[in-house]
Amino acid sequence: MRVEKIYFNAEDGTELFGLLHTSENSADKDVVISTHGMGSNGFKKREDIIAQKLTSNNIAFFTFNNRGNGLVNGVKSNGEKILQGTVFEDVEDSYYDLVGAIKLMINKGYKNIHMQGHSLGSTKTVYTYNKLIKNGEQELLNKIKSVILLSLVDVSEVMNYLIHSTQNQNFIKLALQKESEGNSNYIIDTGVPFLPLVSVKTFLKYYRDNKNIDFAKYTTKGFEFEKLNNIKVPIFMRWGNVNELISLPADKLAELMNEKIHNQNKDISYVDGATHNYSGKEDLLAEEILSFLIG
Numbered sequence: 001m002r003v004e005k006i007y008f009n010a011e012d013g014t015e016l017f018g019l020l021h022t023s024e025n026s027a028d029k030d031v032v033i034s035t036h037g038m039g040s041n042g043f044k045k046r047e048d049i050i051a052q053k054l055t056s057n058n059i060a061f062f063t064f065n066n067r068g069n070g071l072v073n074g075v076k077s078n079g080e081k082i083l084q085g086t087v088f089e090d091v092e093d094s095y096y097d098l099v100g101a102i103k104l105m106i107n108k109g110y111k112n113i114h115m116q117g118h119s120l121g122s123t124k125t126v127y128t129y130n131k132l133i134k135n136g137e138q139e140l141l142n143k144i145k146s147v148i149l150l151s152l153v154d155v156s157e158v159m160n161y162l163i164h165s166t167q168n169q170n171f172i173k174l175a176l177q178k179e180s181e182g183n184s185n186y187i188i189d190t191g192v193p194f195l196p197l198v199s200v201k202t203f204l205k206y207y208r209d210n211k212n213i214d215f216a217k218y219t220t221k222g223f224e225f226e227k228l229n230n231i232k233v234p235i236f237m238r239w240g241n242v243n244e245l246i247s248l249p250a251d252k253l254a255e256l257m258n259e260k261i262h263n264q265n266k267d268i269s270y271v272d273g274a275t276h277n278y279s280g281k282e283d284l285l286a287e288e289i290l291s292f293l294i295g
Contacts, residue, residue: 001055002026010067010100012093013078018042018064018101020108021051030293031060031110032148033101035094037119038194039086041069046118046282053286059114059293062105066097066124071197087187088199091206091213094124095131102140112145114293119245119276122152123213130215130227146234148289151276153245154216159206161247162192172207175200218256219247225260234265236292238285240274267292 004020019042022028032054036042042063051061067075068089075084082088098115105113117125125147132141163172171188178186184201195203205213215227228235237257241250248256250270257268271288274281 001052006062006064006104008064008100008104010077011096011103014067014082014084014093014096014100015076016064016066016097016100018062021055021061021063023055023058023060025058028055028058028060029110030058030112030114030145031062031105031108032114032116032289032293033098033105034061034063035066035098035115035117035121035124036063036069037117037121037151038068039071040119040121041065044277046278046285049282050286050289053283053290054293057290057294059290060110062101064097064101066094066121068094068120086195086202087197088185088202090202091120091124092127095128098124098128099132099137099140102143106140106143111143113143114146114148115144116148116150116289117152118150119153120155122149123155123216125149126152126215126227126231127213130230133230144233146236146293147231148236148292149238150278150285151239151244152216152237154214154218154247155206156210156214157217157219157247158245159210162194163190163207175203175207179204218253223260225257228260229262231263234292235261235263235267236289237261237266237268238288239270240276240278240281241270241272242275244274244276 002022006018006020042065047063054061067084070085072085072087074081115125171190174188178200186200187197217223239250254269271281278285
C-alpha cells in the first residue's frame with residue numbers, strides 16, 4: 001500500500017488535509033472517500049485497516065480531516081483563519097468539504113467514487129448526496145457509485161436523550177439567551193460527554209435547527225426516510241450492537257431499515273460485538289465493505 005499526503009481546498013476555499021491510500025500498482029479506478037464523525041479525525045485504526053483491505057484489492061481509499069475534526073481547530077479559508085472543530089462547525093458546511101474531496105479524486109483520475117461516512121460523517125454524506133441532487137450536480141452524482149453508512153445516528157434523538165439525561169438544563173436557556181443577544185459564538189458547557197463544549201450556533205443546529213440533517217428518525221412511526229431513499233446507487237449500512245448510539249436493538253434496526261429502504265442494491269445489517277467505533281471488529285467491518293464493493 002502506498003500513502004500520499006494531500007493538501008486541498010474545500011469547495012468554499014477552506015484548506016483541508018488527507019491521506020490517499022493506493023495499491024502498489026497504482027492502477028486503481030475506484031476510490032472510497034471516508035468522512036469521519038463528530039470530534040474525531042480521519043486517521044484512526046479503523047480507517048487504516050479498511051485502507052489496507054481495499055488497496056490490496058485495487059480500490060484506493062482517501063481519508064481526510066474535515067473542518068469538524070477535533071474539539072477546536074484553526075483552519076484557513078480564502079486566506080483568513082477561522083475557528084472550526086466540533087465547537088464551532090456548522091454541519092451543513094460539510095457539503096463544501098465533501099464536494100472538494102470528490103472533485104479532487106476526479107482530478108486524480110478516479111472513475112468510480114464510493115462515499116463512506118461514520119457516525120456524524122454518515123449524516124454529512126447523506127446530506128451532501130441530497131444537496132447534490134437539489135443543486136442539479138448530475139455530473140458529480142454520476143461519478144458516485146455507492147454510499148457506505150457506518151453507524152448513522154438519529155441526530156435529534158441522540159441529542160435530546162443525552163441532554164435530558166443530565167441534571168443541568170440551564171445551558172439550554174443560556175444558549176437561547178446568548179442567541180437573542182447576537183452572541184452565537186459564545187461557548188457553553190453542556191455537561192454532555194460527547195459534546196462538552198460547544199458554541200451556541202453549533203449547539204442549536206443539532207438541538208433545534210436540524211431540519212436538513214434530521215433524516216434518520218428510526219423510532220418515529222410512519223417515517224419514510226425520504227432522503228435515504230433518494231440514494232439510488234447501492235447502499236451499505238452497518239451498526240454495532242454494543243454501546244451503539246441507537247435506541248433500537250441493532251438487529252431490529254437493521255430489520256426496520258431493510259423494510260423502509262427501497263433501494264434494490266442494499267446491504268443493511270450490523271456487526272455482532274461491535275461498538276459505535278467498531279473497536280476490535282475493524283477487520284470484519286473491512287471485509288464486509290470489500291465484499292459489498294466487489295460484489
